[in-house]
Amino acid sequence: MNHFEYIDGVLHAEGVSIPEMADKVGTPFFCYSTATLERHYKVYADAFEGLDATVCFAVKANSNQAVLKTLGNLGAGADVVSVGEMRRALRAGIDPAKIIFSGVGKADAEMREALEADIAQINVESIPELVELNRVAIEMGKKARIALRINPHVDAKTHEKIATGKAENKFGIDWTRAIEVYRDAAAMDGIEVTGIAMHIGSQLTDLTPFREAFTRLAGLVEQLRSEGIHIRNLDLGGGLGIAYQGETPPLPDAYGQMVRETVGHLGCHITLEPGRLIAGNAGIMVSRVMYIKDGEAKRFVILDAAMNDLIRPTLYSAYHEIIPVEEQGEEDVQATVDVVGPVCETGDTFGKDRKLPDDLKAGDLVAVMSAGAYGAVMSSTYNTRALTPEVLVKGNNFAIVRPRQEIDQLINMDQIPAWLGNE
Template sequence: MNHFEYIDGVLSAEGVSIPELAEKVGTPFYCYSTATLERHYKVYAGAFDGLDATVCYALKANSNQAVIKTLAKLGAGADVVSVGEMRRALQAGIAPSKIIFSGVGKADAEMREALDADIAQINVESIPELVELNRVALDMGKKARIALRINPHVDAKTHEKIATGKAENKFGIDWTRAIEVYRDAAQMDGIEITGIAMHIGSQLTDLTPFREAFTRLAGLVEELRTHGIEVKNLDLGGGLGIAYQGETPPLPAAYGQMVRETVGHLGCHITLEPGRLIVGNAGILVSRVMYIKDGEAKRFVILDAAMNDLIRPTLYNAYHEIIAVDEAGVDDKMATVDVVGPVCETGDTFGKDRKLPDNLQPGDLVAICSAGAYGAVMSSTYNTRALTPEVLVSGDKFAIIRERPSIDDLIALDKVPGWLD
């Protein structure tokens, strides 16, 4: 459930009308619903009631400080993949003891800052990274608390660009070498083994790959214990999908039950790292129609939003529902259109052969749905377009939580060398 609904024929975010926001903020803009964020987090966390578990929100899905702080107030920890995200989590009030640092390429400086912050755990993804982290920790006179991220060679049955658990993916240490690498890590004076980690991909809509991966993980934990290596923490990653186009992903309760069945007997603390599931349907991208272009083969609805604002459709061929902000009546005629942006790329397309009201006009507003995850965080200034502002709604209140920079601000970031003056 999300809290974007038509009220008296006009799309609203909770108690705030979208046209009111467009008038005050300008378009395009992202809009997030606090009530949806809170509901999704509570439903997900509630699926693990009775287990020793921590929900560490994956900041890469949406790292706005207001979003992080909203979830932090509910008890969320953080899964971060850069020192920048770690700083965001800390600044938003998440305790270091609830922060997990993942990612395949941590730099020396990032390792040092993570160790100084005394975060809960660093997930190590390769043997060279393990060796480097040991060296850094010894140099600092510290021990690095680590889990090895294991690649279980399980096909998550998701888009190839967001699958992370197959043998050909760059993530993690092959599960066939896990025992060997753990035994080596146990001999390193700068390393303290605290857990084992796994994440097989994003936007999974079937529990079968999870069950296969977690069963394999449980077997590894039991084998490690026979070698005298005690695993206390089990990091299961995230990846549970949402409905973009009629998918029926498992409910969090079903996922929680599967976790109990596969790893609940191990006596480990469990870490979960949802991202998209929490924020995906909590956000929309609002845009204004610039032109209606009737071509020989197609009708194009040209928006003031573009691929630099939401890159998922062109990057992943991702589907996002697109709706008119003014609700179409049951008798209104619908037209088949391609919804596109103004960027100079054929790939700047949000949706092909979509149904929108035939009477849609320049100046009308549309909403691109399910845009709360991997929208604003992946936006850019391509074509020297300003970053899209973000708005958070709570009841009948709203706040701009990221301002739209000016074009002059963007240009001022460039520095012209003296010899060109």
């Protein structure tokens, strides 16, 4: 469920009309619904009621500080994969004791800053990283609380670019070496082993891979405990999917019950790291039609948004529903069109063979749905296109939570060396 719906024939975000925002903000822009963020968080968190669990929002899905603060006010922590994301979470007021630092490659400076901030846990993904973190922690006179991210060799049955739990993926320490590496970690002076981390992929629509992975994880916990290595934290990652195109992913309640059945008996604190599930359907991208181009084989709807604004269709062949901001009736004629952007790439396409109003024209607004996760965070300035603004709606009010970047600001980031002259 989301809070984007037609009211009197016009698409609204909660109580604010999309055309009203477009007139004041310009297009394209991302729009997030507070009510949807809050509802998705609460439904997910409630699924783990009775367990010792912390929901740490995956900041990589949507790193806007207004979004982070909205979730932090509800009790969410943060799963971060860079020092920049950690700083965003801290500035948004998220408790360091609820911040987990993941990621396959952490620089020394990032390790030091995480240790200084005294965050809850650093998830270590390789033996060289473990050795380096131990060195840094000893040098700082600290103990690094860590979980090893274990790759369980489980196929998540998702897109190859967002699968993370198979043997050929770059993530984590191989399942077959887990015991050996935990023994080494437990003997290090700068390391405090606290848990196990696991994340097998994103946009999963079946609980079977989760169940397989978590069952393996439970066996590993019991084996480590038998060797005197006390595991008290389990980081189960995220990955539960949303409906982009008719998918029927499991409900959070079913996921929560599966977690209870597989690891609930271990008495561990459980960390969960949803991202897309919370933010995906809580956001849209609004764009204005620039031109309608009738080619010999296709009709093209050319938007003022482009692949630099929302790259998921180009990068993953991802599907996003595209709807007109003005509601259409059942009797209105529709045309089959390709919805594209103005960037000089064939891949700059939001959707092929889509049904949109036959009378859609330049100046009309469309909404690209389910764009709240991996939308603005993955945007770029390709073609020297300025970064797109973000807007947060709450009830009948809205606020710009990231202003539109000016093109001159972007250009002025370049510096001409003296030997080229300064004319």
